[in-house]
Amino acid sequence: MSEAVLKTENMSKTYAMGKREVRVLSDLNLQVNKGEFVAIMGPSGSGKTTLLNVLGCLDKPSGGKVILDGVDISGLPEKELYKIRRNKIGFVFQTFNLLPYLNARENVELPMECVKKFKSERRQRARELLKLVGLSGREEHRPQRLSAGEQQRVAIARALANDPAIILADEPTGNLDTENKYEIFRLLGNLNIERGTTVVVVTHDSQVASHTERMLLLKDGKIAKEKQGLHLTKKKLMCPYCGSKIQPSDERCPSCKKRL
Amino acid sequence: MFVGMKDLGALTRAIRNISRRKIRALLVIIALGFSLAIMISVPAGILANQEAALRLTGNFNSTITNMEEEFNKTNTLIECSTSSGRGMFSSRPSGMSFNMSNPGGFAQQEVFVNETVVNEIRSIDGVKDIVPFLEKSSEETTSQTMSTPRGDFTISRPLYTITGVSLNSSFIDDYSILPTNITAGRNLHEGDTGVLVMDLNLTEYFNVGVGDKVTVNGESFTVVGVCDSTGQTQGFMGTRTVYMNLSDAQTVTGEIGNVSRIDVYVKDVSYVDTVASVIGAAYSEFTITTYKDRLTNLQNMQATYTETLNNAESTLAQTQTVATQEIIVAVAATSLIVLFMMLYTVRERTKEIGTLKAIGFSSWNVMSQFMLEGVLLSLVAGVVGIAIGTVGAPILSGLLLPSINSFGSSRGGFGFDSNPGISGSISASASISPEMMLLALGAAVLLGALGSLYPAWRASRTRPAEAMRYE
Numbered sequence A: 001m002s003e004a005v006l007k008t009e010n011m012s013k014t015y016a017m018g019k020r021e022v023r024v025l026s027d028l029n030l031q032v033n034k035g036e037f038v039a040i041m042g043p044s045g046s047g048k049t050t051l052l053n054v055l056g057c058l059d060k061p062s063g064g065k066v067i068l069d070g071v072d073i074s075g076l077p078e079k080e081l082y083k084i085r086r087n088k089i090g091f092v093f094q095t096f097n098l099l100p101y102l103n104a105r106e107n108v109e110l111p112m113e114c115v116k117k118f119k120s121e122r123r124q125r126a127r128e129l130l131k132l133v134g135l136s137g138r139e140e141h142r143p144q145r146l147s148a149g150e151q152q153r154v155a156i157a158r159a160l161a162n163d164p165a166i167i168l169a170d171e172p173t174g175n176l177d178t179e180n181k182y183e184i185f186r187l188l189g190n191l192n193i194e195r196g197t198t199v200v201v202v203t204h205d206s207q208v209a210s211h212t213e214r215m216l217l218l219k220d221g222k223i224a225k226e227k228q229g230l231h232l233t234k235k236k237l238m239c240p241y242c243g244s245k246i247q248p249s250d251e252r253c254p255s256c257k258k259r260l
Numbered sequence B: 001m002f003v004g005m006k007d008l009g010a011l012t013r014a015i016r017n018i019s020r021r022k023i024r025a026l027l028v029i030i031a032l033g034f035s036l037a038i039m040i041s042v043p044a045g046i047l048a049n050q051e052a053a054l055r056l057t058g059n060f061n062s063t064i065t066n067m068e069e070e071f072n073k074t075n076t077l078i079e080c081s082t083s084s085g086r087g088m089f090s091s092r093p094s095g096m097s098f099n100m101s102n103p104g105g106f107a108q109q110e111v112f113v114n115e116t117v118v119n120e121i122r123s124i125d126g127v128k129d130i131v132p133f134l135e136k137s138s139e140e141t142t143s144q145t146m147s148t149p150r151g152d153f154t155i156s157r158p159l160y161t162i163t164g165v166s167l168n169s170s171f172i173d174d175y176s177i178l179p180t181n182i183t184a185g186r187n188l189h190e191g192d193t194g195v196l197v198m199d200l201n202l203t204e205y206f207n208v209g210v211g212d213k214v215t216v217n218g219e220s221f222t223v224v225g226v227c228d229s230t231g232q233t234q235g236f237m238g239t240r241t242v243y244m245n246l247s248d249a250q251t252v253t254g255e256i257g258n259v260s261r262i263d264v265y266v267k268d269v270s271y272v273d274t275v276a277s278v279i280g281a282a283y284s285e286f287t288i289t290t291y292k293d294r295l296t297n298l299q300n301m302q303a304t305y306t307e308t309l310n311n312a313e314s315t316l317a318q319t320q321t322v323a324t325q326e327i328i329v330a331v332a333a334t335s336l337i338v339l340f341m342m343l344y345t346v347r348e349r350t351k352e353i354g355t356l357k358a359i360g361f362s363s364w365n366v367m368s369q370f371m372l373e374g375v376l377l378s379l380v381a382g383v384v385g386i387a388i389g390t391v392g393a394p395i396l397s398g399l400l401l402p403s404i405n406s407f408g409s410s411r412g413g414f415g416f417d418s419n420p421g422i423s424g425s426i427s428a429s430a431s432i433s434p435e436m437m438l439l440a441l442g443a444a445v446l447l448g449a450l451g452s453l454y455p456a457w458r459a460s461r462t463r464p465a466e467a468m469r470y471e
Helices: A048-055 A078-088 A104-114 A119-132 A148-159 A178-195 B009-020 B022-073 B116-122 B200-206 B246-253 B269-282 B291-348 B350-358 B363-400 B434-461 B464-469
Strands: A004-017 A020-033 A037-041 A063-068 A089-092 A166-170 A198-203 A214-219 A222-228 B077-081 B127-137 B141-148 B151-158 B161-165 B182-185 B195-199 B213-216 B219-227 B241-245 B261-266 B287-289
Touching: A004 A048, A004 A198, A020 A048, A020 A198, A020 A222, A037 A048, A037 A178, A048 A063, A048 A166, A048 A198, A048 B464, A078 A089, A078 B350, A078 B363, A089 A148, A104 A119, A104 A148, A104 B009, A119 A148, A148 A166, A148 A178, A166 A178, A178 A198, B009 B022, B009 B363, B022 B291, B022 B363, B022 B434, B077 B269, B116 B127, B116 B261, B127 B246, B161 B246, B195 B200, B195 B213, B200 B219, B213 B241, B219 B241, B219 B246, B241 B246, B261 B269, B269 B287, B269 B291, B291 B350, B291 B363, B291 B434, B350 B363, B350 B464, B363 B434
Parallel strands: A037 A198, A037 A214, A089 A166, A166 A198, B161 B241, B195 B219
Antiparallel strands: A004 A020, A004 A063, A214 A222, B077 B261, B077 B287, B127 B161, B127 B261, B141 B151, B182 B219, B195 B241, B213 B219
């Protein structure tokens, strides 16, 4: 049996809106195994981001359990939660959330400051990670001098900084054009394939979600449907630039003509 | 370590955050700088006022002591003057010969009596010796512009006073009849003729020294001595005077055989009243001053000085109260500026706070980051405040505190300005000491930390999920 990195048991989340209580997540059971690439899909307001916030210790569940890497995080106080976020989770946000006054390398170094790594070590690792996401030579550029796709790559490198157990990505392609959208998904897919990084992506884009191994459809605060994904990148059946279907033997994408 | 992280990452971020909003940072730094400048200028002003008050007391004491000494030395002296005081010449007609003089348009009149009166007075019982003087304004004049509420006007006045002294008195040295403070050359001696002793500021004006020739009213004289009569009691010496033999003075002023003042020395103090009343009855043109008048003057002056010092103490107490209030306002202003600026910054950077927490920053990391920014900003403002204070302390303290310069300035009679015993003004100019500078930096850091404490705490308490939703 596969090892569960992330697991919820009858997890629920409610918000108080005035005197009314709104239940966003209800008795949700979910398991993500080590090395999986999972997409959580759903329409707007279905609770995708709330789920990701609870899974990423940014918010606390109202009921049930959330077990991350064997630790029940649902009852932990804030002073313990930040250690979980620091060591076990890498976040990728829709709006990248890079600090504008730091360059790409410094943004990647930021999570490593918290774990008290030496400056030389931080710098070395930041350079490696930026190389991994294809940003060699762009290390000293500030976010405003990078394209949206490049900024999201920096954010992915930052998420990998402390070698987390899981990467949680909230609409990572939401602010990107088509080409960058598939580039970022290909990057996440490659990280999953080559480094075995567990990735959970929240998206409402079914075409993008089809890159993953498993798709979970969230509806009314519950997992309404679970579907095996194609993990097309893995099978080399989708153009990483335009998302068109390709054959493993194709040297160029028949649609966008780019070299594969 | 304040931030508790490796290297200077937090400091670098703090510096970059401050510098990326340059105009805002500049305005806040200037505002804080002024608050801090006030905080250091006000105590500096108080210190300066206290020092000025001490100087004032010292000057008073010294003047009173000098006057007492002078009073003790001259208790057998009866001054017979044709004027009631320096620059206030009277002109009452009498049977004696009078010469009126009005040099250079000077509005006051100088009156002289024939020196035959000297021998008449000498014959009065109880008189020991007599020293006649001739004091007359020079023909050379100088212009001076006066400011009045009705506008400026220029007056012409004599450049200096010619004082002729009878040099054959045995009392000359004992009673300081001649200038006492000889700074170069020598004093006048019996038998001197064609020579003079000149006030220091006149030698500077004429650019002459001992041994040089000067022309007084067209006659050439050799300077044999230079005296500094600044601060000496007016009854004896002026501050722009040339001293010479009486006969030389009579010649150059054209007052042959005339004198303007006679100092009468009696055998002992018991003769003073009798001789004074005889002179007064016989020579109504003289204004007579004895030790009793001088004692009254001394007592009046002491009373005035005591009152002035009391006023000074009262003003100082008032100054300290005002200063305390101003410092409290400045401290509150500094803290509030930091508080509101940092609250605004925290609000503006809510999403950044959420991101930092999401990537693993603890509440303490976030709090210390914002506190560091507040302290750093205040520290820079502290340096600016010291710079403003160093340059502007005299102006700021002058604007914010009641000044010790005003003690007695509105006084008539024995006010300082009219009192030669305390010459010049008592200035209280504030300056910032190195200790004060260190204190200002310490205050800046402390107030920066205090002001940013609540905003930083609020930042640290921000829930990451809520912060991430903030736009």
